[in-house]
Amino acid sequence: MQRKIIHIDADCFYAAIEMRDNPELQGIPMAVGGSAERRGVLTTCNYDARAYGVRSAMPTAQAMRLCPQLTVVPPQMHKYREASKVMRGIFANFTEIIEPLSLDEAYLDVSEISDEELTATRIAKAIRQQVREELDITVSAGVSVNKFIAKVASDWKKPDGLTVVPPDEVDAFVAALSVKKIPGVGAVTAEKMHRYGLRTCADVREWSLHDLRRRFGKFGVVLHERARGRDERPVQPSRVRKSVSVERTFTEDVSGPAEWAPIIERLYINLMERIEAAKAWHAIDKAFVKLKFNDFTTTTVERVGTKAVEADYQDLLAEGWERKAKPVRLIGLGVRLIDDGDHVSERLPFSDTPLSENDTTA
Numbered sequence: 274m275q276r277k278i279i280h281i282d283a284d285c286f287y288a289a290i291e292m293r294d295n296p297e298l299q300g301i302p303m304a305v306g307g308s309a310e311r312r313g314v315l316t317t318c319n320y321d322a323r324a325y326g327v328r329s330a331m332p333t334a335q336a337m338r339l340c341p342q343l344t345v346v347p348p349q350m351h352k353y354r355e356a357s358k359v360m361r362g363i364f365a366n367f368t369e370i371i372e373p374l375s376l377d378e379a380y381l382d383v384s385e386i387s388d389e390e391l392t393a394t395r396i397a398k399a400i401r402q403q404v405r406e407e408l409d410i411t412v413s414a415g416v417s418v419n420k421f422i423a424k425v426a427s428d429w430k431k432p433d434g435l436t437v438v439p440p441d442e443v444d445a446f447v448a449a450l451s452v453k454k455i456p457g458v459g460a461v462t463a464e465k466m467h468r469y470g471l472r473t474c475a476d477v478r479e480w481s482l483h484d485l486r487r488r489f490g491k492f493g494v495v496l497h498e499r500a501r502g503r504d505e506r507p508v509q510p511s512r513v514r515k516s517v518s519v520e521r522t523f524t525e526d527v528s529g530p531a532e533w534a535p536i537i538e539r540l541y542i543n544l545m546e547r548i549e550a551a552k553a554w555h556a557i558d559k560a561f562v563k564l565k566f567n568d569f570t571t572t573t574v575e576r577v578g579t580k581a582v583e584a585d586y587q588d589l590l591a592e593g594w595e596r597k598a599k600p601v602r603l604i605g606l607g608v609r610l611i612d613d614g615d616h617v618s619e620r621l622p623f624s625d626t627p628l629s630e631n632d633t634t635a
């Protein structure tokens with residue numbers, strides 16, 4: 274079956290949010306990052322600044338030399354996270370199959386939900402419009418048959434662009450594509466490919482899989498695929514959690530460890546059920562507990578190298594309680610899960626919604 278994939282990427286994301294919130298920054302070259310005096314670097318810059326050669330990850334001092342009138346503002350991560358959430362909410366109006374790559378970028382698989390009426394292109398247009406209306410920023414979109422081409426396409430007419438590569442145009446589109454556009458081909462690989470006379474995907478098609486492997490190792494297999502416009506990778510909705518936890522707030526404070534044994538037993542069973550449901554057994558890294566005292570202060574205690582045994586929770590709670598030795602309003606038990614290391618911290622949404630159980634018995 275022919276898939277329909279959309280790749281969405283916000284235009285100069287952090288800079289767009291800053292310009293939206295401060296009209297004085299509009300129409301002038303501006304960037305978001307640390308100050309030159311403090312050896313800062315830029316996270317990104319608007320398109321006016323890009324005309325001067327200013328780029329993401331560039332030291333601010335260097336950017337100021339390229340563009341002396343550049344205005345640099347500090348990042349406000351909470352705003353970008355908030356905007357990112359709204360964006361994902363908009364995507365979720367259309368499909369559940371969303372794979373976020375960063376705060377401002379995601380793949381959507383709309384194969385199942387699109388039809389002759391609601392085409393993938395229409396969905397992309399609707400998303401772009403909703404983002405503009407709700408967030409007052411622009412996103413670029415690419416629509417095609419797989420992740421690779423959708424991603425290249427979203428970059429094609431940036432900023433504020435929509436590029437559709439329909440199935441019957443994939444072959445010609447890819448043939449003419451510069452190898453530098455293939456994700457994974459950085460400056461070094463591109464240079465090496467140029468030395469072998471490989472400039473476009475059409476050039477790469479001339480090479481056998483064997484030769485590509487010999488020169489480029491495992492990546493040679495990817496090159497062989499991409500040069501033909503092939504990419505079988507599924508859009509993987511992010512289900513990666515960082516922790517699983519349960520907690521309980523008491524209607525009447527609990528005085529201390531002597532009183533809470535039966536409560537822990539119940540909570541522990543709930544936690545086990547949640548871990549089971551999340552299929553998170555293999556990923557347990559640490560056990561942790563949370564205590565909220567009757568003065569509303571909160572404390573957490575963690576222990577590495579346990580597989581979340583009930584006795585460990587008793588110990589951790591006793592340890593936490595000693596810190597204040599006051600009546601307790603809330604107890605939480607949880608496990609932190611191993612980060613598989615594959616993702617940068619902003620890549621996946623933090624998903625740690627504790628199961629709150631309101632006490633009806635105490």
Ligand code: TTP
Nearest residue numbers: 282283284285286287288316317318329330377
């Ligand atoms: P990008 O989507 O790579 O860049 P962008 O949205 O600023 O610009 P474009 O129009 O080309 O898509 O990254 C998204 C945000 O991530 C960006 O606004 C700032 C942040 N970022 C960094 O903090 N450091 C970096 O090196 C890069 C590339 C991005």
Ligand code: MG
Nearest residue numbers: 282283284377
């Ligand atoms: Mg972007």
